[in-house]
Amino acid sequence: MTNVNQVNAQKYSLAAQQLSKTVAVKIRYLQTLAQAVENKNDRLVYQLIDGQRYSEKVMQSKHSTADTKNESLVDDISDTISQYLSGNLLAYLHETYPFFYFEQVKKGLFQFYFGNWWDRKLFGSLDVLRVSFEFDKAEYEKLRRAFALDAENKRLNTDKIASLSDQADQLQALIDSQGQRDTEKEKVRLQLKKNAQEKVMPWEAAKLRDAKQQLVEHLSELTEQDEKAQTAYRLIKENEDQVLALSKEDTLIGYEKQSIIAKFGSFENFEARNKTLYRDYIADLIATKGRVNINE
Amino acid sequence: MSKDYRQPTEIFEPQKSQRQLRTIEDAATLSTSGRLITYNDQLKDSLKHGKIFTELFDSLIETNDPSELLSAAQKLVSYHLDTSFITFPQQYSRSDFYLIFLNRLLALHDKERVILQSSDRFHELYHEFPGINTLGYFIFQLETTAQKGAYYTEKNTGETLFYLSFDKHVLRFNSRALTELLLVKYTDDVTKETLRGFEEYLLDIGKFLKEDFGFDVDFTLLDPSNSAVYQVADSNLPRTILDKLFVETAQGGRILERGVNGEAVLKLDDDIVVKLFSQNVNEGASNGWSIKVSDPLHKESWFDVLLEYSFLRTWYLNNLESLEIKSDSLYFN
Incomplete structure (x- = not known):
């Protein structure tokens, strides 16, 4: 009996010990996090909340020092952590990406616009915890293509605008040639009338029928063009609006390109910098002793 | 004549x-x-x-x-x-008295730029402005209603540049006529300096009437003050008009920026800033779209900017139906 009791007591105290230890580890994790926040040591916060990313990107080591179980302790307060970390991160991004203008959507969540010009585009959102941009795919692709088109000396919408302008010219020509068509129609009608009155030898009847058929076809062709001309004004106006929208987009992208070139020299450099953003930022935190904070 | x-x-x-x-x-x-x-x-x-x-x-x-x-x-x-x-049998007309008054007033301030001429043939006085005298001349056209005022009128085109009433102590400029005459008709034949000089002359009239006699003056697009708000005709300015400005500004080598309150901001030379904004005053009542021009010296008006920057002038004139700066509708329609 006593043995059993003793065994049970031992087991019990072992379990208690283990639990205390486990809880203590968790407490230590949270305490370290709290301390890091108190010391404004953002670098350490980043390391604590995502050890795997930290070791992969910063230490560039394959062996993860991730403590995922403890990290999950703060999963439900990621917005609060994000809000805290955004302070220094946004200051850093303001210097490194001066053309991105950030706007808080809700706690810990930020989206950004490209540029401060008229009707600038919403270009993506910021993942504060991962220190990375999530670009709007469509806009990013347009920018990438615009850079690629540099080689051809073209802007993104050059071809579309050219084809719209051609259409507009054709429509205008259709409007301008109304008088000419009217004369032409009159001529065809007269000819038809003349043919109808003409008396021909039976063996020539087929030829006459053919001629008549041709004239009728020509007339309907002209009438068709008249109808098109009537809608041409509206189409030209629509066409103008489209060209304006495309020119506006080209102008916007032009400014975006200029901004990137001014800061990074090329689109490739820009993309490369985006890839190393996490590492660069942590390095900057170390170099500047946590930016705002000097008591690391 | x-x-x-x-x-x-x-x-x-x-x-x-x-x-x-x-x-x-x-x-x-x-x-x-x-x-x-x-x-x-x-x-x-x-x-x-x-x-x-x-x-x-x-x-x-x-x-x-x-x-x-x-x-x-x-x-x-x-x-x-x-x-x-x-x-x-020999009399000067009322228009003549207005003309004489203006010359005398300006002379008292040493600012007499306009020349008072007398036509013996037509027995009338008229104003001639050096530099634009081959294109036209100015007289006063008396108001036909009982309001007792007169319109300063360019005789060849009939454009009425301003309305003046001694009794009501009122001076009102007419943005449409100023635009039509100075920014459209005269742009090819008259130098910018002359047009600026003419503008100064008009501003002087307003200034002295205001300072000496307390006249109520509406300069419309000539107003150089930074606090001047130029209201445009179309209170629901189509978005495309601003888009056009954006594109044309880029072609002019500048940027149409977006201000903190969503207004369109255009920075020009010499720290001149043009802003376009829709005034949504409380209770959701919209005052429509307006333009503001500011510069450190309080010297530049919307008119000056239009005169100086051809891409803005082109944009303004192409969309005049929407953009025309409002004048006092009591005197001009």
């Missing part, structure tokens, strides 16, 4: 008419000597009336006191020199 704008001589006046009526009624009952005395009295009155006119005229052309000048001009523009007893 004709005398269209000269008011026909009026001999009918409310106070006088009473007495004239009485004279006619009484005439029948009067003795011959009575008639002679009455006739002589009327002549004396008429002469006195003419004398007063010459005194006012003296004042108009000679006084160095601005308030005397205004008072003389104000009286002269409604003075009926002729009576039923004496008429004066």
